[in-house]
Amino acid sequence: MNMTAAVEKTVASDRPLVLDADGTLLRTDMLLECFWAGLGTRPLDTLGAVARHWRDRARLKAELAKIAPLRVDLLPVEPEVLALSDAARAAGRPVALASASDMSLVGLLAAHHGMDRAFASDGRINLKSGAKAAALVETYGEGGFDYAGNAPADMAVWSRGAGAIVVGDRRSAGRLRSAGRPVTEIAGGWTPRDLLRAMRPHQWVKNMLLILPVIAAHEFGLATLLLVLMGMAAFSAAASCIYLVNDLLDLEADRLHAKKCKRPFASGAVPIGVGMAATLLLGALALGAGAALGPAFLGVVALYMTLSLAYSLKLKRMRWIDIATLAALYTLRVVAGAAASGVDVSVFMLIFIFPVFITLGCVKRLTELTLATSDAPLPGRGYGRPDRPDLLNVSILGMVGALLIFFLYSFTDQGRALYPDQWILWVALVPIAWWLFRMVRLGWYGKQDYDPIVFALKDKRGVGLLLITLSLMFYAAGLWGEWFGAWF
Template identity: 65%
Template structure:
């Protein structure tokens, strides 16, 4: 590499493991959704103007954007040999200048300016006009960069082995940087560990003592639909939370925040998974489809706005947990007891408080959580609200035990009262563990992997089965 020739780096997908246009869209959607959508509709056909407007709305923190480590190392080596490092991008000029300054590259950049979209042949002409043909080396990552590589003295091709091979066959000097997307990271971006929360959908069957195979198969289909719906929302949530996740001690390793999976993959994944959820939901009937549509709508509202609103976010979390229970009943056609819903809602309210307590305890500083409305000084209030939820749940369970519905299902009433003890122990333990920061960031996921907690829950369930006479009936069947 000749010292006098600059190294020109494309930005999106080359120097950065992300695309600043998509970054601006999702950041803008989180900060000013209506303005962002209006801008996209008005200026979609004028890419240069669209990029400029979105950049102004988003106000990206470019220092947080994930960098391709190998390309960055190549730039450092070139700089040590006296080469200027020039950023040339189709992204908006104001963002490219910020990025160049932060990484101590040349202040001389080539980028879209609101009028000209600096991409492909347009970028090639601009580089030739400034440095002359064969007067620069160029690093890029798309087929649209071929006209630029053909004018460059040396080509650095990122993540495109077939293009690299063609350029070599045409006689160009080529260096290749591998940059593939892992299927494991794509799978991880859907947060499959969160699917275990859909076990809540079996609660109506257990409460109704309905254990036939057909009902459980219908619930299984419902769980598949809800898993797809939940993953589609998690994709959207992660795209809206890119900046907040990059500031978080653990969430910064999420696939989109870390630049391991392109944003456009997440957008396509949302469409596919939402389609699966709605298709299976429709097959399970209008009641289930209505619940899943409500879940998706409420989840989107939560991701875009409600999760930033103190206390409202916890109420919405509780509602989303409760909707899983309602969906389980809708999938099978089981009537859900009003007492049951009133009982589980304060439990989920407590678990919402536990989620925020865990995040606050694990936070590395006293500042408010990124993208949330809580700080360390809110922990005592969260404990108080969580405690009220526990008291409310226990009182409602006690009142339920004296209802005609309960007496018809659970003839041994005093065992229901005894079950209040392990229920109280489990809830208090969850609250304490959240305060101590000894949980996963999602309390439901933690609860389903916590051996001690599961033991308490199974003991509670055993008491209720005995109160219902189920153990006695099953033992008679097995004995007979």
């Protein structure tokens, strides 16, 4: 049934219209919203409340609502259900909200949408299924109300009401029709495509950093490359796991953002429960693949996930610490490539790439600040537009430091052994410097992506400079002659 027909059918009745909140009026669940909001602001209190009251749902909901009150005006709604409510109120019908969530939230939500009454859990009674049905029958009488719900648990309510409005639950709608009940269906639901979008597969390109140790050591055997590819898959799963966690922790902040409000969890396109299940699955895949590649790689993956989680919870809000953490997370990818392939990573290589990533971390913040519309600190960050000069200075220091370390590496025993034509290695400094300067310049003028690594791998001119650098390094190592013989 389309939305217009559903509205006309509902308005035609004169019975009170009662709406469930979680999954019906709302495209989210307020208990899970409180849980993730609490984890982001008061994690110890939140986990303590779950540990103490996980068997007592009514008490748990009340405690979490106190720890992390929600802005109900930001919660995503199901437009068709809201249209039913608005049409019923316009026709003079009483409209009530009946939810198993805590009254402190349900009352605010009902008031925000202009509803006449709210039924909810009160810290002692969990108003779900039979308890909800009993409360509504006590108020409106047997068969004295129409009810909108979204789950099999609502069958107890539909069976004692009159008209049934079913959101995204075809099986329950079929059962009700078989029993001869009048049913209005609203599609609701979510799609795997939206979940994939939340996993940000476009960010997986950053895991190409795992191949750097193989390139630096000139180990291009098929077995080695297959191990690195498996490592990339593990890191992709780990990264997506943390992206999902980050989005769940930032629900309210994302809803206040002009673009991030369209993210799958913030917009309600994907239920929080689905996101939590996907997070566990991706984490298990990452650690399972890590274990298959050996204890060293497993340790790096576990450290990456732990540090990423700490970044999401706290470190990204701390000035300069956030940039150092970003650089460390990028560097861990390189270490992971060495651990997966069994290639020894040079200490000089790690010392070289860390200031490169410091520069790129500063570029990320420069881009955000340049595109900001005011001098106020960025939401959830410790920087404002007045910090741009300091970020520029640190990015330049990182660039100079990286170039100096690269130059000094050419004089080491390992550098001379791997790159006999030392002067060509010095020539490679030119495109490296040009690339780094280009990245800083584009960040300063706000002309690149919010993620510099993703931007770098899509920037044609920048990729050209990196390929020139790589070609010169291969020439300095004598690899072109080894591969193509007389041509070189």
